[in-house]
Amino acid sequence: MTPQPEGDWRPLDPNVRTLWRFEAALAAVGWAALGIGLDFLVRELSEDGRVRWPLPFGSLTGGGFLAVLVLGLLLVTKKHQNWRYRLRPDDLAVRYGIFWKTWRYVSRPRIQHVDVTAGPIARALGLRTVSVFVGGNVGATVTIPGLSEAESERLRQTLVRSAPPSEETPSG
Amino acid sequence: VGEPQFRRLHPGTIGIEIVRVLGRFVWFVVILVILSLSGQRGDSGEFFFEAAGAIVVVVALVRYWTTRYAVHDQKLIVRSGLLVKNERTIPLDRIQNINFSRNLLHRVLGLVDVQIETASGAGAEANLSALGEAEAQRLRAELTGAQPEFSSTEPVWQRQDSLYRAGFKELLLAGATGNRALFILASVVGFAVLLPSVVGQLRGRVVSQLDALPGPVWMAFAGAGAALFFVGWIVSIVTTIIGYWDFEVRLRDGRLQRTYGLLNHVENFVPIRRVQVLLVSQNVLQRLLRVCTARIETAGAYAASDGNERGPQTSSPVLSPMTDWDGAQAVIREVVAGSAPGSEAWTPISPKTVVRGVRSALLWAVLASAGGWFWLGPRGLAFGVGLLVLAWLAGLLRKATCAFSDSSEVFVSRRGAFSRHTSYVPVAKVQSVALAQSPVQRRLALADLRLTTAGSSLTGVHIEVPDLAFDVASGLADSLHGRSLEAAWANPDGF
Numbered sequence: 001m002t003p004q005p006e007g008d009w010r011p012l013d014p015n016v017r018t019l020w021r022f023e024a025a026l027a028a029v030g031w032a033a034l035g036i037g038l039d040f041l042v043r044e045l046s047e048d049g050r051v052r053w054p055l056p057f058g059s060l061t062g063g064g065f066l067a068v069l070v071l072g073l074l075l076v077t078k079k080h081q082n083w084r085y086r087l088r089p090d091d092l093a094v095r096y097g098i099f100w101k102t103w104r105y106v107s108r109p110r111i112q113h114v115d116v117t118a119g120p121i122a123r124a125l126g127l128r129t130v131s132v133f134v135g136g137n138v139g140a141t142v143t144i145p146g147l148s149e150a151e152s153e154r155l156r157q158t159l160v161r162s163a164p165p166s167e168e169t170p171s172g
Numbered sequence: 173v174g175e176p177q178f179r180r181l182h183p184g185t186i187g188i189e190i191v192r193v194l195g196r197f198v199w200f201v202v203i204l205v206i207l208s209l210s211g212q213r214g215d216s217g218e219f220f221f222e223a224a225g226a227i228v229v230v231v232a233l234v235r236y237w238t239t240r241y242a243v244h245d246q247k248l249i250v251r252s253g254l255l256v257k258n259e260r261t262i263p264l265d266r267i268q269n270i271n272f273s274r275n276l277l278h279r280v281l282g283l284v285d286v287q288i289e290t291a292s293g294a295g296a297e298a299n300l301s302a303l304g305e306a307e308a309q310r311l312r313a314e315l316t317g318a319q320p321e322f323s324s325t326e327p328v329w330q331r332q333d334s335l336y337r338a339g340f341k342e343l344l345l346a347g348a349t350g351n352r353a354l355f356i357l358a359s360v361v362g363f364a365v366l367l368p369s370v371v372g373q374l375r376g377r378v379v380s381q382l383d384a385l386p387g388p389v390w391m392a393f394a395g396a397g398a399a400l401f402f403v404g405w406i407v408s409i410v411t412t413i414i415g416y417w418d419f420e421v422r423l424r425d426g427r428l429q430r431t432y433g434l435l436n437h438v439e440n441f442v443p444i445r446r447v448q449v450l451l452v453s454q455n456v457l458q459r460l461l462r463v464c465t466a467r468i469e470t471a472g473a474y475a476a477s478d479g480n481e482r483g484p485q486t487s488s489p490v491l492s493p494m495t496d497w498d499g500a501q502a503v504i505r506e507v508v509a510g511s512a513p514g515s516e517a518w519t520p521i522s523p524k525t526v527v528r529g530v531r532s533a534l535l536w537a538v539l540a541s542a543g544g545w546f547w548l549g550p551r552g553l554a555f556g557v558g559l560l561v562l563a564w565l566a567g568l569l570r571k572a573t574c575a576f577s578d579s580s581e582v583f584v585s586r587r588g589a590f591s592r593h594t595s596y597v598p599v600a601k602v603q604s605v606a607l608a609q610s611p612v613q614r615r616l617a618l619a620d621l622r623l624t625t626a627g628s629s630l631t632g633v634h635i636e637v638p639d640l641a642f643d644v645a646s647g648l649a650d651s652l653h654g655r656s657l658e659a660a661w662a663n664p665d666g667f
């Protein structure tokens with residue numbers, strides 16, 4: 001099912017799930033490559049070609065591959081359901097996380113600059129990532145992955161406008 | 173408005189630059205000298221030496237000839253570069269702070285290194301090395317005169333402006349109790365552990381000689397370690413006293429002036445409204461002696477260093493190297509408007525932090541027990557149990573020490589059972605607010621509150637209050653966010 005907006009909190013573009021599935025598959029392949037490499041190394045290093053290890057190393061490779069893949073694929077839907085952002089006239093808030101949850105709030109006048117980026121897969125899916133930078137170190141950057149092109153443009157336009165949003169005083 | 177009038181650096185720059193480059197390659201130079209003296213490489217060594225020397229001189233000359241600067245139309249313009257021309261423009265109202273430093277050579281030649289910082293990036297945005305003393309003062313007046321909170325005339329510092337002055341006793345304490353001594357101790361211990369095996373492998377003879385010494389070998393090593401530690405301790409005290417010699421902070425017309433240093437004299441200016449965070453820290457020794465160190469963070473990264481040529485370091489500018497609590501309170505009250513040090517209404521974190529700590533450690537305890545069982549049999553379970561006990565104790569300490577205090581203008585957080593750190597954050601300086609919740613915290617309805625400011629702490633420390641009741645944390649997050657937003661609209665450029 002597609003998550004619905006809850007009040008002002010909007011979900012990400014549904015296509016982002018496809019992107020995350022690709023990323024999960026890539027991560028799994030990465031794990032497998034690492035495992036096979038280690039396996040090979042251990043076999044080379046052991047004298048008689050037999051690995052003294054409680055489990056054959058190959059199981060770690062295969063297991064790791066499967067675990068990363070299955071977990072990645074299973075959690076994609078959940079991750080998408082839990083990812084929300086809220087753009088109000090004078091601030092931006094995001095909340096995300098399945099097990100470890102995070103809520104972050106950034107005031108619009110604090111924003112230094114906004115980046116819109118897209119990797120090759122994301123581009124093919126029509127997705128953009130919006131990164132919002134405020135003063136301070138790297139930890140202060142807010143990144144929203146998986147927005148449609150139009151939505152990312154709307155966000156960028158709204159966020160980099162420098163005048164106060166309305167005639168009324170911003171509420172505390 | 174007219175054309176910008178570009179000015180040159182002081183000709184003494186050439187000398188300074190040569191010495192600086194030589195200093196940077198001091199080991200290379202030493203090796204070259206040894207090579208040429210040893211005669212093994214003979215001519216080629218000498219050739220290298222001369223070539224390197226020539227390059228250094230040429231580089232210094234080029235730097236002097238190509239660097240020009242001007243203050244024009246509310247901007248500082250710095251041009252440099254021979255092949256790749258570089259022109260940097262810094263709007264004067266973006267300048268975060270101005271740093272003057274002089275090492276021994278500068279002082280002999282009457283020169284000043286001027287570093288100018290904005291809120292971006294690492295390191296000083298403009299480094300004018302070196303200017304004559306009078307020119308440096310003039311430039312500073314031009315740069316700061318444009319800032320609205322300053323009058324255009326340089327204040328005449330008066331006796332009553334002094335906010336804090338470090339006496340010899342304070343510096344002695346700072347050197348004697350600073351972390352450097354502990355660091356040296358740790359490295360000596362590590363060295364002493366490594367040494368026997370290294371010595372044993374390299375020179376059996378030495379070990380046999382050591383065996384002939386009265387008393388066991390480890391006593392000799394312990395003695396040597398203690399002696400090394402003592403030497404390190406003395407070095408730490410001496411370097412601190414020399415580095416912070418005659419430390420004084422003055423405050424007038426909204427600007428802080430810090431001056432210190434015996435050999436390398438530093439004069440640093442920070443507009444007080446640029447202060448992002450004030451940190452008060454005490455290690456265990458310092459808590460016993462009831463003294464503390466106060467630091468400030470500004471948005472300029474170079475200010476994070478204590479203003480010498482080695483570039484950005486991991487510590488924030490020191491406001492008072494060492495002071496008793498009364499002295500610190502006076503400084504905090506002046507520098508962070510609206511703070512009430514010593515009479516804060518502290519709110520402790522949730523008592524559930526103890527349970528949270530134990531439950532978070534549960535998975536690790538199970539793993540440690542399994543590992544222990546695998547290696548040692550049933551006795552190995554002690555690893556897991558020990559881990560849980562440690563987590564429980566840590567939780568008790570956390571519950572007793574972590575607290576926050578929120579007045580309308582200033583948010584204060586306190587943490588650390590052994591080393592104590594207290595952060596004073598003007599709410600107007602808050603850049604972002606976040607809540608974080610782990611699975612264990614979710615079940616206990618707890619959350620961590622995190623604040624970031626534009627303070628360029630290279631140590632990456634943000635202000636964090638752990639294990640608050642979720643309602644308290646989210647209420648606090650909303651309130652802080654709302655108040656900082658109001659301040660941000662009132663002063664959109666504000667760092």
